[in-house]
Amino acid sequence: MNIYLDLETIPAQSERIKQVFKTNAEKEKQFIKAPANYKDEEKIIDYIANKSAEIDADLDNQWRKTSFDGGFGHICVIGYALDDGEPVTIYNGDGLGEDDEAKTITQFYDVIRDAYGNNERLPIFIGHNIIGFDLRFLLQRSIVLGITPPSFVPFDSKPWSDYVYDTMTKWAGANNRVSLNKLCQVFELPLKGEEFGDDDFDGSKVWDSVKNGEIEKVARYCAGDIYRTREIFKRMTFGG
Numbered sequence: 001m002n003i004y005l006d007l008e009t010i011p012a013q014s015e016r017i018k019q020v021f022k023t024n025a026e027k028e029k030q031f032i033k034a035p036a037n038y039k040d041e042e043k044i045i046d047y048i049a050n051k052s053a054e055i056d057a058d059l060d061n062q063w064r065k066t067s068f069d070g071g072f073g074h075i076c077v078i079g080y081a082l083d084d085g086e087p088v089t090i091y092n093g094d095g096l097g098e099d100d101e102a103k104t105i106t107q108f109y110d111v112i113r114d115a116y117g118n119n120e121r122l123p124i125f126i127g128h129n130i131i132g133f134d135l136r137f138l139l140q141r142s143i144v145l146g147i148t149p150p151s152f153v154p155f156d157s158k159p160w161s162d163y164v165y166d167t168m169t170k171w172a173g174a175n176n177r178v179s180l181n182k183l184c185q186v187f188e189l190p191l192k193g194e195e196f197g198d199d200d201f202d203g204s205k206v207w208d209s210v211k212n213g214e215i216e217k218v219a220r221y222c223a224g225d226i227y228r229t230r231e232i233f234k235r236m237t238f239g240g
Helices: 017-031 041-068 099-114 130-143 169-174 181-185 205-211 215-238
Strands: 003-010 074-082 088-090 124-127 165-167
Touching: 003 041, 003 130, 003 205, 003 215, 017 041, 041 074, 041 205, 074 130, 074 215, 088 099, 088 215, 099 130, 099 205, 124 130, 124 215, 130 165, 130 169, 169 181, 169 215, 181 215, 205 215
Parallel strands: 003 124, 124 165
Antiparallel strands: 003 074, 074 088
């Protein structure tokens, strides 16, 4: 059985983690001082205000990057397909709550446990950068949330494993990268976002879409990536 997998992730939603970032920023602001040659009070005030704004902007940037960190970030959508079945997406609520995330992960694990059953042959997990990102992030979130995953999920697989096929490493090599969109161009497949007429849509826009209440749009995007990855896998394996 082939299990095609793709995650959509967002920055940390825990109020505790958000407060850590805010506290660090406030501490940094306390040390802002205008250069010694600044004598005009208005210029000093402007200088401190500008530096504070830079710290706030950097804070937001650093917080957004937690969407790549399984310790802090959250999974908002899990997309999968079993063999040649239709891509399916799992998400709960608006995708912003920790309870929503836990339900989504648990539901995914229940699906693949039922699909695997008592088969002797282990399933193959297929995805783009699945070794370096999706499987690692999923494991980390499972640990943080205390959710026991199925024993057959190959979280610690190497690129040469028989139970994981990473389209990125198989194409570019273990130490190199290639984007999913580039492979879509190579194989003349629909680009990211074309499923809803926005070929500029990519992972960098997931958080803003979720924040704006567009979790369904993110789910459609995720399902599109499952389709794209499966088609690429079939081309790269001469029919799968």
